Amino acid sequence: xxxxxxxxxxxxxxxxxxxxxxxxxxxxxxxxxxxxxxxxxxxxxxxxxxxxxxxxxxxxxxxxxxxxxxxxxxxxxxxxxxxxxxxxxxxxxxxxxxxxxxxxxxxxxxxxxxxxxxxxxxxxxxxxxxxxxxxxxxxxxxxxxxxxxxxxxxxxxxxxxxxxxxxxxxxxxxxxxxxxxxxxxxxxxxxxxxxxxxxxxxxxxxxxxxxxxxxxxxxxxxxxxxxxxxxxxxxxxxxxxxxxxxxxxxxxxxxxxxxxxxxxxxxxxxxxxxxxxxxxxxxxxxxxxxxxxxxxxxxxxxxxxxxxxxxxxxxxxxxxxxxxxxxxxxxxxxxxxxxxxxxxxxxxxxxxxxxxxxxxxxxxxxxxxxxxxxxxxxxxxxxxxxxxxxxxxxxxxxxxxxxxxxxxxxxxxxxxxxxxxxxxxxxxxxxxxxxxxxxxxxxxxxxxxxxxxxxxxxxxxxxxxxxxxxxxxxxxxxxxxxxxxxxxxxxxxxxxxxxxxxxxxxxxxxxxxxxxxxxxxxxxxxxxxxxxx
Amino acid sequence: xxxxxxxxxxxxxxxxxxxxxxxxxxxxxxxxxxxxxxxxxxxxxxxxxxxxxxxxxxxxxxxxxxxxxxxxxxxxxxxxxxxxxxxxxxxxxxxxxxxxxxxxxxxxxxxxxxxxxxxxxxxxxxxxxxxxxxxxxxxxxxxxxxxxxxxxxxxxxxxxxxxxxxxxxxxxxxxxxxxxxxxxxxxxxxxxxxxxxxxxxxxxxxxxxxxxxxxxxxxxxxxxxxxxxxxxxxxxxxxxxxxxxxxxxxxxxxxxxxxxxxxxxxxxxxxxxxxxxxxxxxxxxxxxxxxxxxxxxxxxxxxxxxxxxxxxxxxxxxxxxxxxxxxxxxxxxxxxxxxxxxxxxxxxxxxxxxxxxxxxxxxxxxxxxxx
Numbered sequence: 001x002x003x004x005x006x007x008x009x010x011x012x013x014x015x016x017x018x019x020x021x022x023x024x025x026x027x028x029x030x031x032x033x034x035x036x037x038x039x040x041x042x043x044x045x046x047x048x049x050x051x052x053x054x055x056x057x058x059x060x061x062x063x064x065x066x067x068x069x070x071x072x073x074x075x076x077x078x079x080x081x082x083x084x085x086x087x088x089x090x091x092x093x094x095x096x097x098x099x100x101x102x103x104x105x106x107x108x109x110x111x112x113x114x115x116x117x118x119x120x121x122x123x124x125x126x127x128x129x130x131x132x133x134x135x136x137x138x139x140x141x142x143x144x145x146x147x148x149x150x151x152x153x154x155x156x157x158x159x160x161x162x163x164x165x166x167x168x169x170x171x172x173x174x175x176x177x178x179x180x181x182x183x184x185x186x187x188x189x190x191x192x193x194x195x196x197x198x199x200x201x202x203x204x205x206x207x208x209x210x211x212x213x214x215x216x217x218x219x220x221x222x223x224x225x226x227x228x229x230x231x232x233x234x235x236x237x238x239x240x241x242x243x244x245x246x247x248x249x250x251x252x253x254x255x256x257x258x259x260x261x262x263x264x265x266x267x268x269x270x271x272x273x274x275x276x277x278x279x280x281x282x283x284x285x286x287x288x289x290x291x292x293x294x295x296x297x298x299x300x301x302x303x304x305x306x307x308x309x310x311x312x313x314x315x316x317x318x319x320x321x322x323x324x325x326x327x328x329x330x331x332x333x334x335x336x337x338x339x340x341x342x343x344x345x346x347x348x349x350x351x352x353x354x355x356x357x358x359x360x361x362x363x364x365x366x367x368x369x370x371x372x373x374x375x376x377x378x379x380x381x382x383x384x385x386x387x388x389x390x391x392x393x394x395x396x397x398x399x400x401x402x403x404x405x406x407x408x409x410x411x412x413x414x415x416x417x418x419x420x421x422x423x424x425x426x427x428x429x430x431x432x433x434x435x436x437x438x439x440x441x442x443x444x445x446x447x448x449x450x451x452x453x454x455x456x457x458x459x460x461x462x463x464x465x466x467x468x469x470x471x472x473x474x475x476x477x478x479x480x481x482x483x484x485x486x487x488x489x490x491x492x493x494x495x496x497x498x499x500x501x502x503x504x505x506x507x508x509x510x511x512x513x514x515x516x517x518x519x520x521x522x523x524x525x526x527x528x529x530x531x532x533x
Numbered sequence: 534x535x536x537x538x539x540x541x542x543x544x545x546x547x548x549x550x551x552x553x554x555x556x557x558x559x560x561x562x563x564x565x566x567x568x569x570x571x572x573x574x575x576x577x578x579x580x581x582x583x584x585x586x587x588x589x590x591x592x593x594x595x596x597x598x599x600x601x602x603x604x605x606x607x608x609x610x611x612x613x614x615x616x617x618x619x620x621x622x623x624x625x626x627x628x629x630x631x632x633x634x635x636x637x638x639x640x641x642x643x644x645x646x647x648x649x650x651x652x653x654x655x656x657x658x659x660x661x662x663x664x665x666x667x668x669x670x671x672x673x674x675x676x677x678x679x680x681x682x683x684x685x686x687x688x689x690x691x692x693x694x695x696x697x698x699x700x701x702x703x704x705x706x707x708x709x710x711x712x713x714x715x716x717x718x719x720x721x722x723x724x725x726x727x728x729x730x731x732x733x734x735x736x737x738x739x740x741x742x743x744x745x746x747x748x749x750x751x752x753x754x755x756x757x758x759x760x761x762x763x764x765x766x767x768x769x770x771x772x773x774x775x776x777x778x779x780x781x782x783x784x785x786x787x788x789x790x791x792x793x794x795x796x797x798x799x800x801x802x803x804x805x806x807x808x809x810x811x812x813x814x815x816x817x818x819x820x821x822x823x824x825x826x827x828x829x830x831x832x833x834x835x836x837x838x839x840x841x842x843x844x845x846x847x848x849x850x851x852x853x854x855x856x857x858x859x860x861x862x863x864x865x866x867x868x869x870x871x872x873x874x875x876x877x878x879x880x881x882x883x884x885x886x887x888x889x890x891x892x893x894x895x896x897x898x899x900x901x902x903x904x
Contacts, residue, residue: 336817
């Protein structure tokens with residue numbers, strides 16, 4: 001079959017000048033044949049010659065926009081350009097426009113060959129981006145029929161980045177060459193790749209049954225190792241990145257809890273629901289923007305930030321004034337009462353917004369990601385959330401260290417009775433600290449809405465983790481929450497890579513339980529004496 | 534046990550015998566007939582009542598709030614469930630020696646921890662031993678580092694959450710997220726026959742009564758006094774010379790074993806056990822039964838368990854969307870306004886009417902003396 005195709009190519013190469021401006025009508029007519037193999041053959045023949053006309057014809061075929069009129073001898077294949085019928089072979093207009101037309105149909109197999117051929121043709125497009133996209137599309141599994149095309153593209157390519165990729169594809173195709181030197185060069189060139197596909201190809205080349213020459217086998221082994229190392233680096237970076245991303249979310253979720261626990265000694269079981277309030281507030285703002293400001297929809301996240309903060313803070317203030325303040329000094333009852341509040345908030349969300357998850361979509365500037373290498377993409381939304389949590393952390397730090405409110409909060413955390421004696425309004429500080437903690441949870445909800453599902457019980461998944469961060473990090477210092485959150489995030493993700501998500505979670509929980517044995521006050525604890533009430 | 538206690542127990546025993554008799558001996562359309570739904574519901578709530586008493590022992594009398602006690606309940610249930618799964622024998626869907634879910638997962642033989650579970654005696658040993666061991670190890674390390682209060686509650690919640698995740702996995706060998714179900718028989722007797730239902734009902738009632746008696750014995754003994762002291766002022770107890778570790782650990786393990794037995798009685802009556810029994814939400818609900826009934830009163834948790842679960846059965850049929858609102862509100866109202874629960878409220882009212890009566894009496898004496 002390869003020989004046959006080679007023959008066809010040679011014939012075409014000899015006869016090509018005859019159709020310098022257009023395509024061979026016979027080949028074009030093949031596109032209208034009933035047999036799919038004939039159609040595919042025609043596609044291959046056409047794509048070996050990269051003319052703009054070929055691109056038009058093949059694109060039209062892909063869009064189901066290639067038509068035929070007439071029968072047998074009078075058969076003409078054409079496509080529409082606005083309202084003019086253009087003959088596929090010559091590129092000239094057909095007048096008068098044909099009235100009885102049949103569309104040429106293609107199935108999935110033809111479509112995949114067509115996509116490959118089009119990608120091959122796009123290698124010659126003037127636009128850099130189009131060429132890059134075409135090269136990337138061909139990277140994983142370049143068909144052999146594209147070999148001459150790739151060589152031509154390589155010869156003509158000016159862009160260095162695209163050139164490198166083309167060299168790799170060329171090398172992949174050369175692996176099957178009968179010439180040992182060509183194979184050796186190909187194997188050595190492939191050492192620069194970072195694709196798992198290439199690694200498997202090289203692994204096959206180290207086997208004696210596939211590769212007769214020992215030197216090539218050795219080179220293949222070296223190249224394979226190099227590719228594996230590159231892949232491993234990429235994996236590790238991706239994992240650490242997702243660890244930091246998880247840590248940043250845990251930080252947002254747990255920071256508020258750490259503040260309220262430090263100031264009031266209450267563990268708020270409804271904290272997850274404050275996250276949910278923030279997420280639903282974001283959904284609400286998205287809806288408003290879609291309805292009233294459709295032009296500015298991409299900026300709804302910016303508007304959602306203060307809305308979520310104040311919504312969650314408001315809920316926090318209501319909670320504190322109506323329930324929590326009356327349970328002062330009874331932390332276990334507060335636990336139960338806040339659990340009851342959380343049940344009510346979840347049910348309220350179900351009744352108001354429905355029990356299903358609601359759709360919150362990323363704005364345009366947060367979609368997509370930074371591509372590290374093959375198949376490893378660092379999403380923009382996570383990068384923004386890491387930045388956002390650092391920003392929130394900095395704001396909270398400034399608030400705590402440089403403002404009067406922060407000073408009062410720290411005073412009440414360290415020694416409530418003394419602070420009260422000195423004149424700090426402890427009751428009001430309680431309310432404000434709780435509102436602040438709730439507001440930060442609301443901001444965490446905004447972040448979560450961009451990467452996770454928004455539903456009534458989304459907060460339940462983060463309660464246990466937030467508690468763990470607070471327990472691990474210790475109370476009264478921001479540094480504890482930061483270290484604990486980032487550490488837990490990275491640790492969890494690294495373990496996940498080796499052991500799977502469930503075992504990783506269990507191990508992390510066990511680790512925390514053991515850690516608490518040794519250091520019950522957490523990583524960064526306040527110094528000083530504390531009397532247990 | 535005061536006299537009212539014995540009267541109360543006797544009354545309870547009477548009801549516990551009357552209901553099954555009415556179920557078995559009256560025809561189905563008679564107004565006195567007790568349906569098997571009521572028998573099963575009663576048995577289920579009595580199991581919950583046992584758990585509530587166990588929770589009261591550690592919380593009301595020991596000051597330890599555990600938000601993970603559902604784990605021991607579930608472990609006891611799973612232990613007995615293993616026996617029930619083996620007892621299905623060849624009558625399962627796949628007609629094989631192995632339980633259905635193992636055939637479904639393409640396992641060829643029983644894992645080592647399933648060995649011997651077709652003997653009911655070994656199964657009973659597992660029901661008691663496994664939760665006791667887990668409770669002992671966990672409690673030993675937790676109490677030794679003097680973890681208390683809120684931190685302890687959180688790590689019990691983490692413990693039950695971690696185990697729930699573990700049991701959700703198919704590889705753990707406990708049925709994954711489907712758990713165990715489709716039971717056929719116990720000791721050769723069919724599990725859904727009225728006779729078996731009544732037997733389980735009466736057995737649960739007996740265990741509940743024995744739990745109350747045991748609890749009463751524990752809290753009125755010297756052990757109970759030290760435990761109450763540990764609850765109220767642990768540092769002082771240490772200064773006096775006691776090591777609170779062993780007191781807390783003992784009541785913790787006893788409580789865990791009681792929960793496990795309740796779980797083992799629960800599973801044949803409801804016919805299914807799955808990992809969602811270990812969810813933190815279930816464990817937190819146990820605390821509300823105790824809080825509603827009245828902490829540090831042994832009868833309170835039983836009353837609380839009955840009130841809350843009967844309300845749940847009614848709500849989830851009549852107004853399903855409002856059940857969670859009601860439950861949440863119950864949590865809030867009970868902690869804010871009924872810190873001593875229903876029993877505490879009743880005792881307060883009684884004390885007030887007694888005070889009023891004695892006021893009237895002394896006022897009468899005064900007027901008589903003046904006269």
